[in-house]
Amino acid sequence: MDELIKQAARDLSEAKMVTALTGAGISVESGIPPFRGKGGLWEKYDPMEVAHIDAFLQDPTKVWNLLFKDMKEVLDKAEPNDSHKGLAKLEELGILKTIITQNVDGLHQMAGNTDVIEFHGNMAWQKCMDCHKRYETHDIDINRIPPRCSCDGILRPEAVLFGEMIPQAALWRSRQVAQDCDVMLVIGTSAIVQPAALMPIVAKDTGAKVIEINPERTLLTDDISDYLISGTAGDVMNRIIADLEKLL
Ligand code: NAD
Secondary structure (H helix, E strand, O other): OHHHHHHHHHHHHHOOOEEEEEOHHHHHHHOOOOOOOOOOHHHOOOHHHHOEHHHHHHOHHHHHHHHHHHHHHHHHHOOOOHHHHHHHHHHHOOOEEEEEEOOOOOHHHHHOOOOEEEOOEEEEEEEEOOOOOEEEHHHOOOOOOOOEOOOOOEEEEEEOOEOOOOOHHHHHHHHHHHHHOOEEEEEOOOOOOOOHHHHHHHHHHOOOEEEEEOOOOOOOOOOOOOEEEOOOHHHHHHHHHHHHHHHO
């Protein structure tokens, strides 16, 4: 592992443009459970029962009770961890330009990154299903489920549910930064959810090095990644930054 950390520091220091793709795993150390893998929400629930647009439209109370309510409570308290801070440091050093995140937790922005593409929207805002009025999630009252707008319409998060389209601007820009980078850091994603998982393939096809950070192997590990640094995101990122600072 030490050799791979040194290699990653070298690759980052030599790169002209670095993009990161992050998934739920990067926020595990901030206390937010992932969907898949150990401790993932899917050990408890069927994704199609709780995170599909059809399930929400059929029974919003159930989806609010099983998923959104817990997510709001966890996100209200969550803080960036060392890995989010490490990516912010990489931006500050002029190395990392853009983060494509599948996460809806807003922790990259909170850590200080300024160019974050939210591939699956975010949980920071809710909108009324009837009149489209927006509310900050932090401020909504969840004593009444589902929470409602002043017009009595049901609120839903501005996150993309299974069965919904990815916002076109996010998709378009993600492809662009994946094509333009010469190193892509892929952190804490199982690379199962499409089309986000295509971005490392796009990067690889246009000649970029793909570096994965994940305690487990993924669908990218054998064919797409140049190497996998097997470990938790915070620890690995701290060690990469420490080595990188010696090279600068
Ligand atoms: P996923 O749940 O499918 O996979 C999580 C990945 O993270 C796994 O590969 C796991 O091995 C890895 N992991 C676990 N702990 C880690 C750690 N400490 N450091 C590094 N990696 C770690 O996640 P996904 O690929 O992002 O896809 C799930 C979808 O769920 C995404 O679309 C996202 O929108 C949504 N989601 C978001 C959040 C969030 O915003 N924090 C949380 C749960 C799910």
